Amino acid sequence: WQYLTRLNVAAILIVIVLMLAALGSCFPQLPASVATDAERLASWETGLRTRYGALTDLLATLRVFAWFRSSVFLLSLTLLAIATLVCTLDRWRPVWRRVWRPPTRPSAAIFDAAPHTARLSGFSATDLPRIVGERLERGGFHVWSESAGDLVYMRGDRNRLAPLATLVTHLAALLLLLGAVISSGLGWREELSIPPDATAEIGHKSRLAVRNDDFHITRYPDESVASYQAQVAVIDGDLEVARGTVQVNEPLSYGGLGLYLSGYRESEGRYDLTLVAVRDPGYSLVIAAGFLLLLGMTVSFNFPRAWIQACFEPDGTLRLAVWGERRAYNFEREFRSLVEDLEGWKI
Numbered sequence: 001w002q003y004l005t006r007l008n009v010a011a012i013l014i015v016i017v018l019m020l021a022a023l024g025s026c027f028p029q030l031p032a033s034v035a036t037d038a039e040r041l042a043s044w045e046t047g048l049r050t051r052y053g054a055l056t057d058l059l060a061t062l063r064v065f066a067w068f069r070s071s072v073f074l075l076s077l078t079l080l081a082i083a084t085l086v087c088t089l090d091r092w093r094p095v096w097r098r099v100w101r102p103p104t105r106p107s108a109a110i111f112d113a114a115p116h117t118a119r120l121s122g123f124s125a126t127d128l129p130r131i132v133g134e135r136l137e138r139g140g141f142h143v144w145s146e147s148a149g150d151l152v153y154m155r156g157d158r159n160r161l162a163p164l165a166t167l168v169t170h171l172a173a174l175l176l177l178l179g180a181v182i183s184s185g186l187g188w189r190e191e192l193s194i195p196p197d198a199t200a201e202i203g204h205k206s207r208l209a210v211r212n213d214d215f216h217i218t219r220y221p222d223e224s225v226a227s228y229q230a231q232v233a234v235i236d237g238d239l240e241v242a243r244g245t246v247q248v249n250e251p252l253s254y255g256g257l258g259l260y261l262s263g264y265r266e267s268e269g270r271y272d273l274t275l276v277a278v279r280d281p282g283y284s285l286v287i288a289a290g291f292l293l294l295l296g297m298t299v300s301f302n303f304p305r306a307w308i309q310a311c312f313e314p315d316g317t318l319r320l321a322v323w324g325e326r327r328a329y330n331f332e333r334e335f336r337s338l339v340e341d342l343e344g345w346k347i
Contacts (some may be wrong), residue, residue, distance in 0.1 A: 004086040013080040020076055024067030027059065032188045048197050064151045068184055082175045087169040095163045102160075104146040106309050106321070114309070116322035120342060123316040129154060131345050132310055132318065135338065141308065154314040159303040162325075169296035172289045179285030185281040191262065199235060202277045207256065209235040213243075215264055215271035230261055230273055244276065254260040256281065304328035318342065 141156030194212040214231035235243040263274035324331030
């Protein structure tokens with residue numbers, strides 16, 4: 001468990017996955033729709049042999065043409081997902097406790113071990129907690145205080161919720177991996193060639209078909225193409241369940257299925273359409289992961305956490321211990337400014 005939570009282990013796994021993904025992108029990948037069609041599969045294999053020659057059989061044995069479904073790639077992806085999950089679970093409790101239940105009364109050793117410390121004396125013990133609390137609140141700190149015998153402890157936190165961003169980032173990574181696995185295992189693409197007024201079945205046990213109702217090319221005054229518009233209908237059995245316009249990068253969606261315009265062929269003033277039917281059940285997870293990743297990284301890099309522990313002794317002595325995350329730029333200068341301001345309140 002502790003081994004999987006180490007940062008260098010996660011870094012190595014990420015590098016391995018990226019290298020394997022880069023390797024897979026160097027070779028054409030066998031589409032699922034081609035693998036189930038003997039005629040198209042034979043044509044696809046002929047193209048491979050023309051390209052790779054005598055190496056084709058060896059590359060096929062190594063499964064480079066189905067690399068993203070190979071055991072090597074899936075195993076590395078699974079290990080990365082497990083490491084990310086373990087790291088998230090390992091961090092969850094201490095991060096949650098640090099955010100919602102920070103210690104107001106620390107041990108005495110804290111005031112010697114902190115990165116920035118100060119010991120000030122000569123204050124009025126009565127007004128000092130109020131003065132320090134007001135100064136910290138003006139600096140954007142959320143302030144708590146607690147008494148313990150003759151001592152008064154105070155804690156100030158700035159960007160107290162920022163540590164939760166690391167959990168959001170880990171959650172985004174898990175959703176990204178999950179979305180990729182779902183898309184790879186359950187997603188598919190099918191290319192459809194549809195003559196005018198004809199219907200083509202989508203297949204993949206969807207019971208759906210697509211009808212080519214019309215195709216129109218809009219042109220500018222100089223006869224250059226402005227847009228391509230295909231009017232199509234989705235048929236379920238004998239019932240028309242959806243109708244709409246498909247344009248470049250503007251698909252028609254129905255029940256998790258997307259219909260994309262891929263091409264056309266003119267014949268006697270009419271147009272045969274080439275559409276690509278895509279089902280990608282992991283797409284929404286990947287998009288959600290992207291937003292969560294952006295949110296987590298934005299908070300982590302732009303809202304660094306800083307906190308201050310203060311101890312007020314009955315003789316008017318003030319002890320300060322201060323921490324600032326490495327992205328809290330100029331925080332040391334801010335702390336010196338705080339000390340100088342407090343020096344001005346001495347008796």
